[in-house]
Amino acid sequence: MTPDTTPAELEQALADAASAAPALGASEPAVRAGWIRAVADALDAAADELVPVAMRESSLPEARLRGEVARSSGQLRMFADVLDEGSLLEVVIDTADPDAKPVPRPDLRRVLVPLGPVLVFAASNFPFAFSVCGGDTASALAAGCPVIVKAHPGHPELSVRTAEVMIEALRTAGAPAGTLGLIQGFDVGVTALKDPRITAAGFTGSVPAGKALHEIAVTRTEPIPFYGELGSLNPVFVTQAAVDARGKDIATGYVGSFTLGVGQFCTKPGLLFLPAGHGLQEQLAAATGGVAEAKMLNDRIQEGFTSGLDRLQKVEGIRVWSSGAATLLQTTVTELVARRDEILEECFGPVSIVVEYDGVDELKAAVEAFDGNLTATLHAEDADTELAGELFPLLTARAGRVLWNGWPTGVAVSWAQHHGGPFPSTVGSIHTSVGVTAARRFQRPVAYHDAPDAVLPAVLKDSNPAGISRRVNGTVTTGEVSR
Amino acid sequence: MTPDTTPAELEQALADAASAAPALGASEPAVRAGWIRAVADALDAAADELVPVAMRESSLPEARLRGEVARSSGQLRMFADVLDEGSLLEVVIDTADPDAKPVPRPDLRRVLVPLGPVLVFAASNFPFAFSVCGGDTASALAAGCPVIVKAHPGHPELSVRTAEVMIEALRTAGAPAGTLGLIQGFDVGVTALKDPRITAAGFTGSVPAGKALHEIAVTRTEPIPFYGELGSLNPVFVTQAAVDARGKDIATGYVGSFTLGVGQFCTKPGLLFLPAGHGLQEQLAAATGGVAEAKMLNDRIQEGFTSGLDRLQKVEGIRVWSSGAATLLQTTVTELVARRDEILEECFGPVSIVVEYDGVDELKAAVEAFDGNLTATLHAEDADTELAGELFPLLTARAGRVLWNGWPTGVAVSWAQHHGGPFPSTVGSIHTSVGVTAARRFQRPVAYHDAPDAVLPAVLKDSNPAGISRRVNGTVTTGEVSR
Missing domain, CATH: 3.40.605.10 (Aldehyde Dehydrogenase; Chain A, domain 1)
Known part of the structure; x- marks a missing residue:
C-alpha cells in the first residue's frame, strides 16, 4: 500500500x-x-x-x-x-x-x-x-x-x-x-x-x-x-440475415469480446440483440462456459462485479444461460423495455446479456431504449442495406463509435478515431x-x-x-x- | 412589454x-x-x-x-x-x-x-x-x-x-x-x-x-x-516609444474605442496603461469631454452604469480626469495593485481608466495583475521588439485575442478569428x-x-x-x- x-x-x-x-x-x-x-x-x-x-x-x-x-x-x-x-x-x-x-x-x-x-x-x-x-x-x-x-x-x-x-x-x-x-x-x-x-x-x-x-x-x-x-453498455444488434449468414462466427466473436480482459473493458459489449429463434443458445452457452477462470484487476473490482452480477441475475425477466468464469444472461426486448433502468445498468466484468427481439419494429425499439454509449454495433449483410440505413442514424444519435460487423473492444489509435459518446458514457x-x-x-x-x-x-x-x-x-x- | x-x-x-x-x-x-x-x-x-x-x-x-x-x-x-x-x-x-x-x-x-x-x-x-x-x-x-x-x-x-x-x-x-x-x-x-x-x-x-x-x-x-x-476589461498597454512616436493618435483612438457604441462593447478597452509623464492628459480629457451625449441600450443598463461609475469613482486612488457623456478616470499601477479587485471590475458603459506606470517592471506587473480577458492590446514600436517579445507571452496567457497597435472594439468575422478568453471573460x-x-x-x-x-x-x-x-x-x- x-x-x-x-x-x-x-x-x-x-x-x-x-x-x-x-x-x-x-x-x-x-x-x-x-x-x-x-x-x-x-x-x-x-x-x-x-x-x-x-x-x-x-x-x-x-x-x-x-x-x-x-x-x-x-x-x-x-x-x-x-x-x-x-x-x-x-x-x-x-x-x-x-x-x-x-x-x-x-x-x-x-x-x-x-x-x-x-x-x-x-x-x-x-x-x-x-x-x-x-x-x-x-x-x-x-x-x-x-x-x-x-x-x-x-x-x-x-x-x-x-x-x-x-x-x-x-x-x-x-x-x-x-x-x-x-x-x-x-x-x-x-x-x-x-x-x-x-x-x-x-x-x-x-x-x-x-x-x-x-x-x-x-x-x-x-x-x-x-x-x-x-460507463457504457456498448450494445450489439444482429440482423436475421447476419445470423443466417454467419451466426456461429458472431457467437464466437461475441463471447470473445465480452470476456476479453475478464470483461474489464469500457467497450465491452454488454448486450447482444438477436432475432428470436436464432438457434445459437447452445453455442453461446458452451463458449461462455469454456472461458477460463481469471483474476479480476483488484479486490474492489471483484466485489463490485459480484454484487452487480447478483443484482442483475435477480431482475425479473433475466434468465441465466451460462455461469462460471463468465456469465451469459438472457432476456427479451419486451422485458428490457419494461425494466429498462434495471437491465441497462453497466456491470463491469465478464457478463453480458443476450436480448431476443421479435421483428424489425422490436429491433428499432431496442435501439431507441438506449442513452449515450461509447459504441454501438450492427451486424448485418448486404441485403440489410435498407434496414441498416434506418438503424445507422439511430445508432449515431446514441454512440460515439458505430461499428459494422466488428467488436467494440480494442480501440485503434489513429487520426480518425473517436473514443467518447453522449452522456452518460462521457461528460463532454x-x-x-x-x-x-x-x-x-x-x-x-x-x-x-x-x-x-x-x-x-x-x-x-x-x-x-x-x-x-x-x-x-x-x-x-x-x-x-x-x- | x-x-x-x-x-x-x-x-x-x-x-x-x-x-x-x-x-x-x-x-x-x-x-x-x-x-x-x-x-x-x-x-x-x-x-x-x-x-x-x-x-x-x-x-x-x-x-x-x-x-x-x-x-x-x-x-x-x-x-x-x-x-x-x-x-x-x-x-x-x-x-x-x-x-x-x-x-x-x-x-x-x-x-x-x-x-x-x-x-x-x-x-x-x-x-x-x-x-x-x-x-x-x-x-x-x-x-x-x-x-x-x-x-x-x-x-x-x-x-x-x-x-x-x-x-x-x-x-x-x-x-x-x-x-x-x-x-x-x-x-x-x-x-x-x-x-x-x-x-x-x-x-x-x-x-x-x-x-x-x-x-x-x-x-x-x-x-x-x-x-x-x-465580462472583460480589455487592457491596452502603451510603451514609451509608442507615446513618443504617436501619442496623439493613440489618445484619439483610445477615446474613440472606449466610447464607441456608448461604451457598450464586450471588447471596450477598460484600462489604458501609459508611461508616467506621457503628457497626454489634456488631450485625453478634451477628447472625452467632446463625446456627445447618447442614450444607453435600456434603463437597466443605464442604472447599472450609473451605480458602477459611482462605485468606481469612490475607490481610493481613482481620480476623475473628465466627466460628462463619457468619463475618464486615472490611477497608477501602484494603486491598482493595492486595490486590484476594486479597480479591476468591469463597468459596462462609457468609462475607462488611464493607469500610469513607472518603468518596464511596473508595466510587467500591470500585465500580471489581470485575470482572463477577451482581448489584450499592446501599442509599441519596432524598437520595442525585445520588450514586446517579453510581454506577448504574458498577454497570451491572459487573453483570447492579442492586438498590436489596434483597438479591441470591432471583431472581424473570419476563419482565424477568436472571440473568447480565459475565465472569467468566458466559461469555456x-x-x-x-x-x-x-x-x-x-x-x-x-x-x-x-x-x-x-x-x-x-x-x-x-x-x-x-x-x-x-x-x-x-x-x-x-x-x-x-x-
Whole structure:
C-alpha cells in the first residue's frame, strides 16, 4: 500500500507544474515532439521491467500488457508526428483585407495554446494505456500542458515506476522540471482538482466517481473543463440475415469480446440483440462456459462485479444461460423495455446479456431504449442495406463509435478515431480521449491581430520556418505567407 | 412589454425543436448551406424594416445597426461557404491497415454530427450580431442543430420580428419546421435550460447571470455544455516609444474605442496603461469631454452604469480626469495593485481608466495583475521588439485575442478569428463564439468502424460526392478514397 501524497508533497507537485507551464507552453512544437518521443522510447526500453510489475498488480496477462506498452508508446509518437506536421496547433492565418465589408479586416493569426497544468485521474483497467502514460497524459503533453497524474490505487508500484521512467526521460531530453508529476490518494486528488493552478482534468472510471469529480471541477470559483469517461453498455444488434449468414462466427466473436480482459473493458459489449429463434443458445452457452477462470484487476473490482452480477441475475425477466468464469444472461426486448433502468445498468466484468427481439419494429425499439454509449454495433449483410440505413442514424444519435460487423473492444489509435459518446458514457461528448484531437481538450485558441512577424510565435511567422501545415486564407498549405 | 412565453408555448417550442433535430442533423451540408443563405438573404431584405425597430428599442444609431445586419448576414454566408467546402464537418478518414501494430487497424471515418436543440441566450448590446440572428444561432444552425433563442428583454419587438423573418425564410427554403424558435422571459429561459431536450446553450451577458446559468447547465441530471461570454476589461498597454512616436493618435483612438457604441462593447478597452509623464492628459480629457451625449441600450443598463461609475469613482486612488457623456478616470499601477479587485471590475458603459506606470517592471506587473480577458492590446514600436517579445507571452496567457497597435472594439468575422478568453471573460475558454470553429461547440464526433459505403453518410462515402475537403490518411484532400 503506497501512502497518500502529503500536503507538502502535493503543494510541491502543483508548484512544479505551474512553474513548468510557461516554458512548456513556449516550447517549439518540434522540440516538444522530441521530448515526447524520448518518453516513448524510455517506455519501450523499460517494458521488461514494468510489465512484470503490472502483471503482479493487475493480474492481466503479459501479452496484453506488452501490447498496451506498445500502444502507449505508439500513441505518444503519433502526437509527436502531428506536432511536427503542425495540425495539432490548428494554425489559421487570414491576411489583412483592407477592402472587406462592412469594415476592413486586420491580419489575424490563430493558434491553439496550452491551458496549463492538467490533472489526470488514471484508470485501473488499462495500467498503461489509460494510466500514467496513457492517452490523457500523452495528449496533454502534446498540447504543451504539464501533467499531474493521480495514480490509481489498483497499481501503485507500477504508477510510481512508470512516472519515474517518464520523468527521467523528460529530464534527460531537456523538458522543464515539473512537466510530469504523480500524486496518490483519493482526497489528495480532490484537493488537487480544487486548486486554482489546475486548469483542466481528465478522468476514466465509474459513473458515481466521475459525476462527483465533474461537479467539483465545474463549480469551482474558476470552473475548469472536466473530461470524464464514465460507463457504457456498448450494445450489439444482429440482423436475421447476419445470423443466417454467419451466426456461429458472431457467437464466437461475441463471447470473445465480452470476456476479453475478464470483461474489464469500457467497450465491452454488454448486450447482444438477436432475432428470436436464432438457434445459437447452445453455442453461446458452451463458449461462455469454456472461458477460463481469471483474476479480476483488484479486490474492489471483484466485489463490485459480484454484487452487480447478483443484482442483475435477480431482475425479473433475466434468465441465466451460462455461469462460471463468465456469465451469459438472457432476456427479451419486451422485458428490457419494461425494466429498462434495471437491465441497462453497466456491470463491469465478464457478463453480458443476450436480448431476443421479435421483428424489425422490436429491433428499432431496442435501439431507441438506449442513452449515450461509447459504441454501438450492427451486424448485418448486404441485403440489410435498407434496414441498416434506418438503424445507422439511430445508432449515431446514441454512440460515439458505430461499428459494422466488428467488436467494440480494442480501440485503434489513429487520426480518425473517436473514443467518447453522449452522456452518460462521457461528460463532454464533443471531445475524444483517443486520437489526434484529444489534445484539443487541453488547448485554447488565441488570435493575434496585426502583430508583426518579429513578435509572433514561430509557427505563425510569415516564413513558416518549421514548414507546418497551416490554413491560410481558407486553404491548407505548408507555404509561406505574404502580407 | 412582451408577455412571457407560456408553459404551453414553451413545451411546443421544445417539442418542435426536438422533432426538427433528426431531419436537420441528417440534412446534406450543401442543402443546409442553402437554408442558411436563404436566412441571410431574408435578413438583408428585411433590414429597412428591422433597423428602425432596433433603433427605437436599443437607441443605437442607424449606420451601426445596418452594419450589424450586414455582419450577421455575412456571418451566415461564411458558415454556408464552409459547409460547402466541408471543413466544418472535420471529416477524417483512415483506411484499413491490416499490417498495423500492435493490431490491424479497421477503416475508420470520423465526422462531426450535431448535438441537438441549442438554447441561445441573446445579448442586448448587439441587437443583431449577438441576438436572434447572431453568431450563436448561425453557428448552431450550421452545425445542424435546431435553435431556441431566449430573447433579450431589451429589444422584444425586434426579436420577434427577426425570428419571424428567419422562420419564414427557413420554411420557404424547405428547412424542417422547428428549426428556429423564440421564447421570452427569464424564468422561461431557466426552465428551458433544464429541459432534457436542450443539448447545449450559448450565453452572452453579465458575470452573475452567466455564472448562475452555467451552474444550472452543468449540474443538470444530464449535464450539457454551456458557452458563456461574461465580462472583460480589455487592457491596452502603451510603451514609451509608442507615446513618443504617436501619442496623439493613440489618445484619439483610445477615446474613440472606449466610447464607441456608448461604451457598450464586450471588447471596450477598460484600462489604458501609459508611461508616467506621457503628457497626454489634456488631450485625453478634451477628447472625452467632446463625446456627445447618447442614450444607453435600456434603463437597466443605464442604472447599472450609473451605480458602477459611482462605485468606481469612490475607490481610493481613482481620480476623475473628465466627466460628462463619457468619463475618464486615472490611477497608477501602484494603486491598482493595492486595490486590484476594486479597480479591476468591469463597468459596462462609457468609462475607462488611464493607469500610469513607472518603468518596464511596473508595466510587467500591470500585465500580471489581470485575470482572463477577451482581448489584450499592446501599442509599441519596432524598437520595442525585445520588450514586446517579453510581454506577448504574458498577454497570451491572459487573453483570447492579442492586438498590436489596434483597438479591441470591432471583431472581424473570419476563419482565424477568436472571440473568447480565459475565465472569467468566458466559461469555456477552449471555444470561440465568432469564426468558423464556433460551430464546433454544437457538434460531437462520431467514428464509423468498417462501415460499408452504402450505409455511410454521403460526406464519408468513398466517392466524396460533394467534393468536400477531408483528411484522408493524414492528408487533406477533396479526392476519392480507395479501400
